[in-house]
Amino acid sequence: xxxxxxxxxxxxxxxxxxxxxxxxxxxxxxxxxxxxxxxxxxxxxxxxxxxxxxxxxxxxxxxxxxxxxxxxxxxxxxxxxxxxxxxxxxxxxxxxxxxxxxxxxxxxxxxxxxxxxxxxxxxxxxxxxxxxxxxxxxxxxxxxxxxxx
Numbered sequence: 081x082x083x084x085x086x087x088x089x090x091x092x093x094x095x096x097x098x099x100x101x102x103x104x105x106x107x108x109x110x111x112x113x114x115x116x117x118x119x120x121x122x123x124x125x126x127x128x129x130x131x132x133x134x135x136x137x138x139x140x141x142x143x144x145x146x147x148x149x150x151x152x153x154x155x156x157x158x159x160x161x162x163x164x165x166x167x168x169x170x171x172x173x174x175x176x177x178x179x180x181x182x183x184x185x186x187x188x189x190x191x192x193x194x195x196x197x198x199x200x201x202x203x204x205x206x207x208x209x210x211x212x213x214x215x216x217x218x219x220x221x222x223x224x225x226x227x228x229x
Contacts, residue, residue, distance in 0.1 A: 081121035082161040084110040087134050087219035091154045093203040094210040101201035106151030108213050112161025113182035115175050121225035122185055126192035134219050152199040156211055157186050179206060
């Protein structure tokens with residue numbers, strides 16, 4: 081499972097001109113589910129992201145997590161994180177999970193974040209979305225559960 085995590089001042093996602101998910105200060109998480117991912121990957125990333133110390137403390141050091149800040153998390157599904165551009169000019173998505181599996185794990189991941197008491201907003205799975213954000217920093221982290229076990 082792969083995640084691009086961005087610290088934001090605000091973020092929202094629109095589908096067909098309507099806002100379906102929105103947060104103020106917090107984290108925007110683009111989540112890509114791979115073919116071999118499981119609930120264990122969700123648990124790893126949910127724990128890592130909720131405790132990731134990328135918010136500034138009083139001294140301006142990245143020393144606080146989203147749990148300490150009390151902000152929200154906007155989770156947007158993004159199978160293109162599994163795009164392989166090594167050969168040719170068109171990305172291959174053969175390592176991305178099939179939609180049914182990806183949706184179940186995406187929903188499990190968002191549920192785990194909610195269980196931690198964090199406000200969660202989401203996009204709409206398998207829809208064309210417009211994501212609007214104001215980066216804070218910018219601070220962007222790449223996480224991959226394959227590199228954790």
